[in-house]
Amino acid sequence: MNNSEKELPEGSILTLFRGDSIYNTKTKPGSYRSEGLTSSAFGAGSDPQNIEKKxxxxxxxxxxxxxxxxxxxxxxxxxxxxxxxxxxxxMEWASGMQPELLQPCTEAYTETRYLFEMKIPHPLLREISTGIYEFRFSCNTTLKRANSPGETAFVLNNLFQMQICRICESKHPYHSLILICPRMLLQELSDNPDFVRAYELTSKDLEWLVLPNDPINFGLRGTRIQPADFWQADWFTIAGEPARDPMVFSYEKSSD
Structure with a gap:
């Protein structure tokens, strides 16, 4: 990495992409309409202090x-x-490394693959350390929708519109994300045998890791990126795969 890659240029926008499959039961992207984007820790019963301990x-x-x-x-x-x-x-991540099979999907609730895109102006990124930034934002509860088009969807949609976020009141930048560029963070360790492979892999993927950082009970972190104006979802299917029945697909209920 050259010196120009060590810092974010001023006055531009950080644009990041995430590909996922509706069949990923760890991150459950099919629930993004109501839950936002959730990490694998969402509802996993894992140690909420893994980062602090490890x-x-x-x-x-x-x-x-x-x-x-x-x-x-x-x-x-x-x-x-x-x-x-x-x-x-x-797109490769979304398609299981077969991006040539991805087809845009225009009918809601029939999609099976997702491309999530977030755009964050660089001035809103507060540098914590080399390659580590915090972004604070307000969520938008009016973006929330039911995750299936069933007969009760209109009820859920109306309830979502009435919600006021308990963290940001849907207007203050009180939600927190930690954005990590591992290439920046690990470059000083790229000759360390324990980190050299991680550095090579993350450099190949041009990867960023996003850590939801909202406070929840007893000072622990949340596990989701709330629905908000700075990110959106594009829908896809895979050519030749069986059609999804939007009325029966669901994940087991989880909680933050």
Whole structure:
């Protein structure tokens, strides 16, 4: 990485992409309409202090490079959501590495693959340390919708419109995300045998890790990126796959 890549340029926008499949039962992207974007830790019953106990650096490494058994255990319940600066890379993630099979979907609730895109103006990113930033925002509860078009969807949609967020009151920038560029963070460790593979993998993916950082009970972190104006979802299906029945698809109920 050259020196110009160590800092974010001023006056521009950080654009990141995330690809996911509705069949991913860890991150449950099919529930994004009401729940937002959720990490694998959402409803997983994992230790909410994994980062504090393992350290930030170790959990980042294990999210990216998880060859060992204990590293795989953390990856399955990771606190982070992976994004990429590369739209094409995110399309590969969404499609199971078959992006040529992705087809745009225009009918709501029939999609099976997602491309999530977030745009954050650089001036709104507060640098905490090299490669680590905080972004504070207000959510938008009017974006929330039912996750299926059933007969009760109109009731849920109306209830969502009436909600006022208890954290930000739907108007103050009180929600918090930690955005981590592992390439910046790990570049000084790129010759360390324990981190060299993680550095190579994250550089190949142009990866960013996003950590939901809303406070919940007893000072712990939440596990979701709330519906908000700075991110959106595009829908896709895979050519040749069976059509999804929007009326019967659901995940087991989880809680933050």
């Amino acid at each position: 350290t930030l650096l170790r959990t980042i490494k294990e999210h990216i490079d998880h060859k060992k058994k204990l590293e795989k255990v953390y990856f399955r319940i990771s606190d982070y959501l992976a994004f990429s600066e590369s739209k094409s890379r995110a």
